Amino acid sequence: MEHGGNLVNRTIMMPASVDEAVEALAATPGAVPVAGATDLMEAVNGGRLRPAALIGLGRITELRGWRYEDGGTAVLGAGLTHARMDRPDFAALIPALADAARTAGPPQVRNVGTLGGNIATGAPAGDTLPVLAALEATATLARPGTVREVPISHLLTGLDPLRPGELLTWVRVPLLHAPQVFLKSTGRSGPSRAAASVALVLDPARRGVRCAVGAVAPVPLRPLEAESWVAGCIDWDARGQDGAVLIDPAALAAFGEYAAAACVPEGAAGGEGAGPAGARLRRTVAVLARRALGRALK
Known part of the structure; x- marks a missing residue:
């Protein structure tokens, strides 16, 4: 746990159960729970976090399943x-x-x-x-x-x-027991940080569509109006010859644009939606949302 001298002399506790971990956290103000430490090390090395102590969760088997x-x-x-x-x-x-x-x-x-x-x-x-x-x-x-x-x-x-x-x-x-899709764009091949991502799930019992857009804002964004609108465009009771749920292709494309406009608004001063970069990001989100819904309906 000693990386670049940043965690030297930090107290490290290794509780064996959830109860022990909770007690240790309560008894040690400023302690930080840690499991994989991938995000922790980035924050420590970047100077954004200086934990007084670490509470390792690696021995708590029940939390790993x-x-x-x-x-x-x-x-x-x-x-x-x-x-x-x-x-x-x-x-x-x-x-x-x-x-x-x-x-x-x-x-x-x-x-x-x-x-x-x-x-x-x-x-x-x-x-x-x-x-x-x-x-x-x-x-x-x-x-x-x-x-x-x-x-x-x-x-x-x-x-x-x-x-x-x-x-x-x-x-x-x-557990919805219904189609769900995650897609992301990184701008390069192989696993890497998302420039934009879209998660989409169908909720046939409520005849609903849920969508969340990641990486374009500090938190995932739900385009709720786009979700509600496109749910009304889906023929939940019909199936095409290939078994896919039916939707007008124009509505599918419009959903992508609707979701992108909601999550990356055009012209936001100084924000993600401003300028050519904002336009590219909106196009990316629109494509991801359209593809995610199309795959979920197949």
Whole structure:
């Protein structure tokens, strides 16, 4: 853990259970929980974080797995690695999250980087974050004597942030048993940081479409009006000769433009939407959103 002298002389605690980790965090103000340390090391080396102590979560086996829960929910441990999410059994359960994990970086990063680390860091280009937003996942936050559930979107936006002494333990994801897609654009081949990403899931039971756009803003963005509009364009009861859900191709293209305009508004002063770069980003988001919906409807 001593990297470039930045973490020398830091206290490192290695609890063996969630309860021990919660107690250690409560007893050590300024301590930072750490699992894969990929985001932590970047923050430390960049001078953005100087933890008083580290609480290693690597010995807590229960946080590295996942399980089913009554009511059609998957409960994912905060220590679940990107590599583990890419395995076939998990990919069959939550395919968009598996796709995001697969593109999160080179093998050495995916083998240690965790779901909880992605959420706690909240980096704009975090690949799992738009998927969690589109799936309307919730986080379990624990502190001595109490736990609470918070929507991931509220956690990321600061509407209901992680409080001092709280530990992110679990992520609850509703299982829709319906098509879902994650796509991203990096501007180069191979796993790398997203310039833009789109997660899209269908919710046939509610005849709904959920979409979240990542990397274009500090947090994933939901183009709610575009979602509602395109859901009304889909013939949920009909199927084409190839079995695809029916939608007018013009509506499919319009959805991409609608979502892009909502998430990368044109002419935002000094923002992502300004100038030629903004126009390129809008085109990228439009293409990703259109393709994601098209694939989900097949």
